[in-house]
Amino acid sequence: MVERCRIRKLQLLAHQYMIASKIEFYVSESLPEYFAPYQAERFRRLGYVSLCDNEKTGCKARELKSVYVDAVGQFLKLIFHQNHINKYNVYNQVALVAINIIGDPADFSDESNITSREKLIDHYLGHNTEDPALEGTCSGKSDYISPLDDLAFDMYQDPEVAQIIRRLDERKREAAQRERYDDAKTLKQAIADLQKIQRPLDLPLQPLVCSSSPCHQQPALTLPQPEERGTENQFADPFLQEKPSSHPLDISPQHCVVDRSPPAADPPPKTHLESLPYDERPLPATRKQPGAVAAEPEKRDTDSGEPPRAGTAGEPEPLTEKALREASSAVDVLGEALVAGAYSKTWSHREDALLALYKQLMDAPAATPKEDLKSTLRAAVFLIRRAIRDIVTPVFQASLKLLKMIITQYIPKHKLGKLETTHCVERTIPVLLTRTGDSSARLRVIASSFIQV
Structure with a gap:
């Protein structure tokens, strides 16, 4: 130069x-x-x-x-x-x-x-x-x-x-x-x-x-x-x-x-x-x-029920440059393939990514180092926070299922500290509260029930 x-x-x-x-x-x-x-x-x-x-x-x-x-x-x-x-x-x-x-x-x-x-x-x-x-x-x-x-x-x-x-x-x-x-x-x-x-x-x-x-x-x-x-x-x-x-x-x-x-x-x-x-x-x-196979547009997702899964076979599309910069910390911990599924335009890929992360956290051995557990927790909270805003009901429900498992099982099982619990709650509950005023009655009921429980 x-x-x-x-x-x-x-x-x-x-x-x-x-x-x-x-x-x-x-x-x-x-x-x-x-x-x-x-x-x-x-x-x-x-x-x-x-x-x-x-x-x-x-x-x-x-x-x-x-x-x-x-x-x-x-x-x-x-x-x-x-x-x-x-x-x-x-x-x-x-x-x-x-x-x-x-x-x-x-x-x-x-x-x-x-x-x-x-x-x-x-x-x-x-x-x-x-x-x-x-x-x-x-x-x-x-x-x-x-x-x-x-x-x-x-x-x-x-x-x-x-x-x-x-x-x-x-x-x-x-x-x-x-x-x-x-x-x-x-x-x-x-x-x-x-x-x-x-x-x-x-x-x-x-x-x-x-x-x-x-x-x-x-x-x-x-x-x-x-x-x-x-x-x-x-x-x-x-x-x-x-x-x-x-x-x-x-x-x-x-x-x-x-x-x-x-x-x-x-x-x-x-x-x-x-x-x-x-x-x-x-x-x-x-x-x-x-x-x-054309990517299924986001606009087709409705609140009336679960959209059909037809035509969603294959791998999720690669992350955009903006998404890579936004989710760089999650990619480093969870891998680009899983994060690409969570960012996919196809709702079934987003749901599958959350369920795969759910299984990964459930199967995490107790002997895993604390720093790795904390990093995985923060990366999961990042994806949950994004999925809570999703307008598709199955994706929204999968995010709440993953969040509940982290609070009730993952943190107690691995004996993580108060800081991780506070981080998990503070990053997700405010976003979840906004969904209690959603235009969809079904999503409002799901969000309210989760908070009350």
């Missing part, structure tokens, strides 16, 4: 078939001198990311990995491990299409003082990483990162349009700093209009002749060429990481884009793209793979 920086986010765009199985990250303040290794600074390991083998897409898509870090240095080193084997990578090569480093300039004088001052204050206040008030927080994760700095922004936008949007965004921030809010609002609307216009411009990229047409001829098998747009999305494979001592790595949510081919049956109903977050909007030119 040009100067010493505080790195907050790393993004890697993998090659479509020359894919490394794992990439490690190292950072250093200065470049080591190989002739005087004991006098120069060594690289400090941050962690690693695992890459998908890309077999599901036939090596026709590229994987975008986003990693949150909090490290200071000027030199970043990447170590590529053995490649994934496929029929296209004849010479066992590894490659990256793009890398994006997001951070801020770091000052030598301020950082160490701020860090030591914060640690000193936390020491005298008695705060630690297990403090309930700090649940779901992590150093360096609260900093705002503009979506315009994201690598996906350049992938999905025309280069000239992207530069115009960035200039408008700079003017918008200047107007907001000068308290010219009318001008800032106008510029914000102009940016939104440009992004809306960009999507219809992508439509001609679709093939003019469908693959099912008799006039369409399949080309001979060659090395797969990735499409310029729509194929460079993120995958949904789970990530197992080695936790560094001070800077954990968090992987962003990932989505898989498959080859565009027209479905044999009637096309699925259109979704309202404007209602989705910006990072989760699909490109207009992409289509889902035939036979893929």
Whole structure:
């Protein structure tokens, strides 16, 4: 890097078939001198990311990995491990299409003082990483990162349009700093209009002749060429990481884009793209793979009874970037698969995740260390608090079942202290009290009965 920086986010765009199985990250303040290794600074390991083998897409898509870090240095080193084997990578090569480093300039004088001052204050206040008030927080994760700095922004936008949007965004921030809010609002609307216009411009990229047409001829098998747009999305494979001592790595949510081919049956109903977050909007030119199971929308869940479970088979969708940051502490304790089920858009996955957590807590051996029991309790309370707000009756009932078991069995069985009981009650009962005024009579009765018991 040009100067010493505080790195907050790393993004890697993998090659479509020359894919490394794992990439490690190292950072250093200065470049080591190989002739005087004991006098120069060594690289400090941050962690690693695992890459998908890309077999599901036939090596026709590229994987975008986003990693949150909090490290200071000027030199970043990447170590590529053995490649994934496929029929296209004849010479066992590894490659990256793009890398994006997001951070801020770091000052030598301020950082160490701020860090030591914060640690000193936390020491005298008695705060630690297990403090309930700090649940779901992590150093360096609260900093705002503009979506315009994201690598996906350049992938999905025309280069000239992207530069115009960035200039408008700079003017918008200047107007907001000068308290010219009318001008800032106008510029914000102009940016939104440009992004809306960009999507219809992508439509001609679709093939003019469908693959099912008799006039369409399949080309001979060659090395797969990735499409310029729509194929460079993120995958949904789970990530197992080695936790560094001070800077954990968090992987962003990932989505898989498959080859565009027209479905044999009637096309699925259109979704309202404007209602989705910006990072989760699909490109207009992409289509889902035939036979893929669509995620059941939240709006279909009603209070009149248990919704049908038909069409909910399969794994829950991966966590979004926002959900990963919000539930980072629960993911570290319970695992990403269980938390993804609790955050799923399909109600049955949410219910199954709570029931699986119920069984996990019931089967916890008495010889488990106290710190592990406390961490699991706080992670469970975090998911219960979210599930209590659920509008689906089975999910709401599963959350109350889990909460009752924790208070009446889990805490007494493992002889946890008063602090854990207080934390459990204070984090859940206020949310449960709000459900006593719910518009659904059934949910009101369930909430009131639980509190009275």
